[in-house]
Amino acid sequence: MTDFEPAAHLPDEMLERFRERAAIHDRENTFPDQDLAELKAAGYLSILVPVELGGGGLGMAEASVLQQRLAGAAPATALAVNMHLVWTGVAKVLSDRGVDALRFVQEGAVAGEVFAFGISEAGNDLVLFGSETDAAPQPDGAYAFTGTKIFTSLAPVWTQLGLHGLDATSADAPKLVYAFVPRSDAVVTRDDWDTLGMRGTQSRTTELHGALAPPDRVVRRIDPGPNPDPMVFGIFSVFELLLASVYTGIARRALDLAVETAGRRRSKKTGKAYSQDPDIRWRIADMALAYDALPAELAALSRDVDTLADHGARWFSLLAGIKHRAVTMAKRVVDDAVLVAGGSSYFSASELSRLYRDVLAGLFHPSDPESAHSTVASAWLGPVQD
Known part of the structure; x- marks a missing residue:
């Protein structure tokens, strides 16, 4: 990733346009057609397609960073695009492992197809x-x-x-x-x-x-049921990692808004900015402690997918675990950001109000909390005995 520049794929000015439109799409319950058009024009829908096929040639590690960045501006746009990137990611996982069954997905993404x-x-x-x-x-x-x-x-x-x-x-x-x-x-x-x-x-x-x-x-x-087929691994790995990336991006935006708000709000009691209040400082530090672990973990596990690392039977518990940790962390961070921002965040026009509602969706995506705990329990304790 030495030559990888996230801003080259998602420039700041593009993301600001997305952020402004996100409030409109949330309010009007509409699809972000303009966002998708800009992403298409920028080649974003083919970032995971090999260069020799006309794509961006990025790996899962880079895609994870970009999806975090996109979600910080427009969570719904990022989550929608995620589902297209899942299939291009699965195509990459399969081709990296010698299975060329989804080459048409790669070629289609370059040609403008939306999966x-x-x-x-x-x-x-x-x-x-x-x-x-x-x-x-x-x-x-x-x-x-x-x-x-x-x-x-x-x-x-x-x-x-x-x-x-x-x-x-x-x-x-x-x-x-x-x-x-x-x-x-x-x-x-x-x-x-x-x-x-x-x-x-x-x-x-x-x-x-x-x-x-x-x-x-x-x-x-x-065959139905748990299966080591590369298609199952490809879908599960890419889906969980990109979902975790979106919600980690939401958490980062909420943390940034909390820091900004704490520096701007002033206490009538002390005359100082809330960033100097010990309780606010503790709360923001707690948010950062929760957030900081996820980007590094996402980078490591995404690189393992890219480099064909062999975690054997542990793969599914690792992937379910990172998705679970990302969405629960993100909800906690957004909750605390709302408290730092105060009553203004309760108004629907507030970005934090939208993030507060958006982040709740993470709990419903597979693996849900029950499934994640069951998968991890089986990995450490073995299957439940009849």
Whole structure:
């Protein structure tokens, strides 16, 4: 990362435009089309694609830093773009390990395609290990998908939806099928995204009515359940690391706002800035102590993915753990920033008010607190005995 300059990919003036628009998209519950257009023009959607294919040639470690930076300006924009970057990141993880099944994703990202993430299903706590969506095999090797996906970020703009479903009819069934479907009349996007925070992601519900994935877009057929397949590792690693990056970026922005506010507010009692108040100083120090661990941990674990480090069976607990720590840390930091800022942060026009609502979304992404604790417990104690 010696030649890596985050500001070259996300200039300060661009981020200020994003920050100004973030308040509008939050208030009006709209998608940040202008942000996406600027990111596209800057080549941001292909930062994880190799240079030889026309991309930025960055690794996960650099992408993590950039997503932290983007989230500090516009959390919803960062989270929405995350879902596209997940697929380009998975393509990189697979190709780095000798699997070229997602080269079309890399080429598509360079050509302007926007990839969405269609894995989540209501009530499906198996996540990557199972699906309620029916994947019906077709005579030519294609698959028709029927089911409902939730939290489909980038809903108004995606051109390709990466998803999974269960093939229950083939001779070797059951098989989980990973594939990509284009927009068509067989895909219905509900206009149902009216949430507490992260409103700009427009992560709407997606109905699939026989949506067809062509044979060359059917990328993996694997057994349901926990699986060492590189597709599962690729999705889990990239998803968790980039999610952790977004919420770490939110925490940094909240910390910066708390410092700024403490220097600006003055006590009527003492006449001094709140930055000189021992209680405020302790609170901000506590926020910084919580935040400081995450960027370094993200950098280390992202580099391990980039360099093909072998953590064996510990990988999943490490990845679930960093996502859990990032989102719980971020919520705590934002909570304290609101206290430092005082009553002004309670008004909806306050940036901290928006961050307070946005940060709550982190608890709902996989791995949720229960899943993370279960994964880590199994790593240290072994599986629960029957």
